[in-house]
Amino acid sequence: MRTYRHSIVICASLSITIQLILCLLPRITQAAQVGLFAGVAKADITSPAATKVHDPCFAKVLALKQGETSAVLITVDAVAIGGIGPIGDAFLGTVRAELAKDPGIAAENVLMVASHCHGVVRSDCESTVIDLARQAFRNLEQVKVSRGSCSEKRISENRRVVLKDGSQVDMRRAYSFAWDNEIDSIGPIDPQVGLLKLDRLDGKTLALIYNFACHPIMNPPSKGSSADFPSVASKLIEQGLGPQAMAFFVQGCGGDINPVQYKEITQPANAETLGNLLGSSIVQALPTLSPQAESTLAIRSRNVPIPRADDIESRIQRLEQARLRLVESLKSTNINFKAFVPLLIQQRLSPEFPSASAQAYLHQQQQGLEDLTIADADKREQVEAYLSNIQAMEQITRLNTNLSLLKMHLGKVKQSPLPTINCQMCAWRIGDFRLVTFPGELTVEIGLKLKKELPKNSYVAGYANGYVHYLPTVEQRGNTGFAQEDCDCMVAPQWQRIFEESVKEILSGL
Numbered sequence: 117m118r119t120y121r122h123s124i125v126i127c128a129s130l131s132i133t134i135q136l137i138l139c140l141l142p143r144i145t146q147a148a149q150v151g152l153f154a155g156v157a158k159a160d161i162t163s164p165a166a167t168k169v170h171d172p173c174f175a176k177v178l179a180l181k182q183g184e185t186s187a188v189l190i191t192v193d194a195v196a197i198g199g200i201g202p203i204g205d206a207f208l209g210t211v212r213a214e215l216a217k218d219p220g221i222a223a224e225n226v227l228m229v230a231s232h233c234h235g236v237v238r239s240d241c242e243s244t245v246i247d248l249a250r251q252a253f254r255n256l257e258q259v260k261v262s263r264g265s266c267s268e269k270r271i272s273e274n275r276r277v278v279l280k281d282g283s284q285v286d287m288r289r290a291y292s293f294a295w296d297n298e299i300d301s302i303g304p305i306d307p308q309v310g311l312l313k314l315d316r317l318d319g320k321t322l323a324l325i326y327n328f329a330c331h332p333i334m335n336p337p338s339k340g341s342s343a344d345f346p347s348v349a350s351k352l353i354e355q356g357l358g359p360q361a362m363a364f365f366v367q368g369c370g371g372d373i374n375p376v377q378y379k380e381i382t383q384p385a386n387a388e389t390l391g392n393l394l395g396s397s398i399v400q401a402l403p404t405l406s407p408q409a410e411s412t413l414a415i416r417s418r419n420v421p422i423p424r425a426d427d428i429e430s431r432i433q434r435l436e437q438a439r440l441r442l443v444e445s446l447k448s449t450n451i452n453f454k455a456f457v458p459l460l461i462q463q464r465l466s467p468e469f470p471s472a473s474a475q476a477y478l479h480q481q482q483q484g485l486e487d488l489t490i491a492d493a494d495k496r497e498q499v500e501a502y503l504s505n506i507q508a509m510e511q512i513t514r515l516n517t518n519l520s521l522l523k524m525h526l527g528k529v530k531q532s533p534l535p536t537i538n539c540q541m542c543a544w545r546i547g548d549f550r551l552v553t554f555p556g557e558l559t560v561e562i563g564l565k566l567k568k569e570l571p572k573n574s575y576v577a578g579y580a581n582g583y584v585h586y587l588p589t590v591e592q593r594g595n596t597g598f599a600q601e602d603c604d605c606m607v608a609p610q611w612q613r614i615f616e617e618s619v620k621e622i623l624s625g626l
Contacts, residue, residue, distance in 0.1 A: 152411040152546070154314050155179040155255035156323050156362040157248040161192070163202065166236040168340030171347055173235040175245050176364055178314075178323050179252035180546070182413040187225040187544070188215065188249050189325070191364050193343035194230045194237045197555070199583025202239040203230075208581060214246045219253045224417035227542050227553060230579040232367050233332040236341040259314040259322055261411040263549040263573060266401030267307045271345065271390040272330040274303030274560065275374040276592075276599055283597030286372065287379055289336070290517050292510035305329075305373055306560050308567070309398060310575035312549045313405055321357040326398055327551065327575045329368030329560055334375040334387035345375065348391020349398065356399035366551070366577045369563025371586050372601050408547035414626045416543045420554075420618045421536035422584070423608040428526040435522065435598050439515045442508045447501040456502045459495050470495070518603035525585070525606045537607065540581045541618055545626040550574040552619050555582030559601055561589050562612065566619060574623065587611065 158176040162169055173193035180187045190211070195201035197208055212223040226249075238244070275287040280300045287293050310327035332344035350363035357363070375390055451459065462470040469477050471488050480488055543552045550573060558578040566576055578587070588601040590609045595602045 150183045151258040152261065152314075152413055153181045153256040154259045154322055155252040155257065157251040157255065158362060159244050159248055161194075161237045161241045161244060162341060163236045163238045166341040169236075170335055170340035170342040173233070173237045173341065173343045174347075175241065175248060176362060177245070177248040177252040178325070178362070178364055179249060179256060180413055181253070181256055182411075185225070185413050185415065186219065186221045186253075187413065187415055188221055188227070188252070189364065189366075189544075190226070190228040190245060190249065191366065192228065192230050192237070192245075193233050193235050193347065195232055195234050196230050196579060196583035197228050197581060199585065202237055203241075204239065205582075207242055210242045211245050211249070214242075215249055219250060221249075224540075224542070225415050227544065228581055229366050229553065229577060230583075231332055231343065231346050231365055232370070232557070232579050233342065233344040233346065234337070235343050257322070258317055259411070260317065261408040261547040261549070262313040262315065262405035263408060263547055264311050264401060264405035265573075266309045266311065266397050266404075268309055268328070268394050268397040269305065269307035271376055271393050272305045272307070272370075272373050273376045273378070274305055274372055275378070276303045276372050276601070277301070278303075279597065284592070284595045284599055285514060285597045286599035286601065287374060288517075288600060289379070291513045293379055295507060303372065304560060304564060306368065306563055306567075309394070309401075310368075310549070310551075310573075311398065311401065311405060312546060313402070321361040323362050323364060324353055324357060324398075324402075325364045325366055325551075326353070327366045327368050327577060328394065329370035329563060330373045330375060331370050332367075332375075332387070334378065334385055334390055336385050339385075342387065345387040345391035345394060348388050349395035352392060352395030353398050356395075356402065366575075367579050369558040369560050369576055369578055371557035371559040371578065371588065372592075372599075373560050408549075411547050412545065414545040416622050416625050418541055418618070418622055420539045420541050420614065422539050422611045422614060423536050424529050424532065424534070425525065425606055425608050426529075427608070428522055428529060431603075432519065432522050432526065434596075435515055435519050435603075438596070438598070439512055439519070442512050442515070445508050446505050449498050449501045449505070451498045451502060456499060459499050460503075463496060463499060515598060518598045518600060521600065521603040525604070528606060537584055539584060541622055542581060543622040543626055548573050550623060550626060551577060552623055553577040553580035554587070554615065555580055556584040556587040557601070558587050559589060559592060561592075562587070562615075566616065569616075570620070570623060576619070587615070 158174050160172045161175045162172045176191045178189040198205040212226045215221045276284050277299045278301045279298045285294045306329045312325040314323045315321050335342040346365035353363040354361050563576045586601045586604045
């Protein structure tokens with residue numbers, strides 16, 4: 117009897133479960149069938165105050181909507197969103213507040229990313245960006261999603277090198293680079309380009325997002341305001357996709373990645389070559405992108421408190437001590453630069469007979485004389501001392517420049533009553549394409565490490581929704597060579613652990 121009653125209970129439970137599933141199935145099916153809608157818009161935001169313009173800077177907007185979820189990606193050809201440059205700290209908040217009113221986008225669903233180019237943009241372009249976002253939402257149409265990646269290893273290089281003494285220095289136009297005989301090894305690059313394509317239902321492409329890690333600083337300021345190589349790449353991509361398509365460059369973990377041959381002085385710097393190489397690699401990869409069976413739009417956002425650095429004063433002290441040691445290493449010499457140059461050429465051109473012909477040396481040797489030999493030894497000593505002074509001077513220049521960065525951040529830390537910096541992290545998933553963002557200059561080592569640990573098709577972007585300067589690895593931050601990434605930094609070493617744990621947590625919720 118007990119078994120019979122137990123069977124009746126089981127059957128009743130199954131009946132109720134089946135009825136619930138049948139009731140919910142239409143809703144589940146409807147949710148799965150909700151399409152993804154997208155719209156785009158762009159405008160020139162180059163500042164009229166720019167004295168010279170090489171190419172225009174743009175703000176671009178990609179609006180997305182699926183069911184009750186609305187979001188907007190805004191890419192800006194600017195150095196940063198707040199923090200430095202013409203775009204102020206209030207810019208993002210103003211745009212979010214207006215878009216919350218119309219068309220009703222939640223503040224955390226507004227993602228604004230700077231390319232980190234050094235173009236001259238308008239400081240008052242909030243209204244332009246707001247209008248663009250509203251225009252993009254008016255242009256919404258249903259889209260299909262494809263994703264993939266390609267590789268471009270020809271246009272970037274790691275600007276840091278490890279010296280034979282274990283320290284690291286970096287490559288900047290602000291100071292001299294390390295000498296060849298000092299360099300032991302170089303850092304990595306990230307050649308991967310993450311790709312997400314949105315196609316209209318008629319098959320024509322609406323938008324392409326591409327994520328790549330490299331500073332867009334190839335064109336020097338003397339060329340005029342420029343959006344640099346991403347502008348060139350985007351134009352080429354749009355030509356390949358069709359006149360109605362729009363390409364969105366999303367900067368990766370490029371904090372220590374320069375354009376290749378950034379320090380080259382034998383030929384004019386030219387971002388066009390690099391942009392064409394990147395753009396052509398992307399266009400060639402377009403047929404390989406994988407169409408997504410579903411195009412779920414999921415968004416998460418969280419504030420991550422990052423501890424401020426509390427060791428800047430001690431780091432300044434160590435740097436000043438290193439500078440003092442270099443000053444004390446300067447040697448007295450009997451020659452000046454005018455005498456040094458021809459002596460150096462003579463010694464390098466003919467190490468055995470620098471001061472005269474071989475015949476003259478043989479003649480002195482025949483006669484038992486050593487005038488030339490003794491003079492050469494003295495000259496070599498003077499040249500080596502002068503070379504040592506030049507090397508020390510270049511190192512002092514590097515230290516002076518980076519010392520000013522540490523002192524700047526010390527002033528900011530002292531002005532702030534808060535022990536932490538509130539950084540907004542955003543995570544987007546479109547299909548199985550995942551993008552997580554952070555408001556700083558993440559170095560490439562961080563991006564490469566996360567790509568190994570995160571789900572496939574996951575990408576990391578810096579320079580988003582704010583700017584907290586450079587975010588180096590713990591090892592880089594402790595570097596005794598004092599590179600820019602180490603010194604233009606306002607966060608404590610434990611920032612990296614907090615960041616990496618937060619990335620994994622926020623992505624797991626998608």
